[in-house]
Amino acid sequence: MIIRKSIEKEEIKEMPKVTFPGQIHIVNTPWEAEKAIAFLRNYSLLGIDSETRPSFNKGQIHKVALLQVASEKDCFLFRLNLLGLTVPIITLLETPHIIKVGLSLKDDFMMLHKRAPFEQHNCIELQDYVREFGITDKSLQKIYAILFEEKISKSQRLSNWEAEELSIPQQLYAATDAWACLKIYQLLEDIKSSGDFQSINEKKKEEESEDDNNI
Helix, strand or coil: CEECCCCCHHHHHCCCECCCCCEEEEECCHHHHHHHHHHHCCCCEEEEEEEECCCCCCCCCCCEEEEEEECCCEEEEEEHHHHCCCHHHHHHHHCCCCEEEECCHHHHHHHHHCCCCCCCCCEEEHHHHHHHHCCCCCCHHHHHHHHHCCECCCCCCCCCCCCCCCCHHHHHHHHHHHHHHHHHHHHHHHHHHHCCCEEHHHHHHHHHHHHHHCC
């Protein structure tokens, strides 16, 4: 497999749109959170992401409002602005035998730590992980487009994540981001285990070398 180094936004616009295909669960209360975490602890690999209400006024800062945790078929949207960062959620983030995959995790955890202290374990930062495959783009949308040739919509990014009820587009956006992190990691792990991949740069070097040898 030839893996591209980067991709332009104009090319992504022409790609088919992808959304999370599974079941979305809204978690509003500590009791619901406890049940959700009990379900998620059965998995060894999960995708994670978070959302914070955007601030349009100088000096106004909001706490993280949503934590998304996804398996391949289910995504739980923990409404932290309603239930807080409860002990079961913290336990999941601290559990060492469950791999948590995300993008820009440093920022996510910085915001989560403002809600409660904890020590996250066994977390994979995709921005670092993809460099091993020659990918230099940093955004989730671009990395996903390089690997799957599909577009993740970012239209809901600046919506109100503390709204009384999350709209269907908000739910799909939030679930898709967490699930996409999981899918990217799974694909790259499969590619790595097969050893059958090259970056565009490596391919070019090979072709240039062959041209030199043919002179």
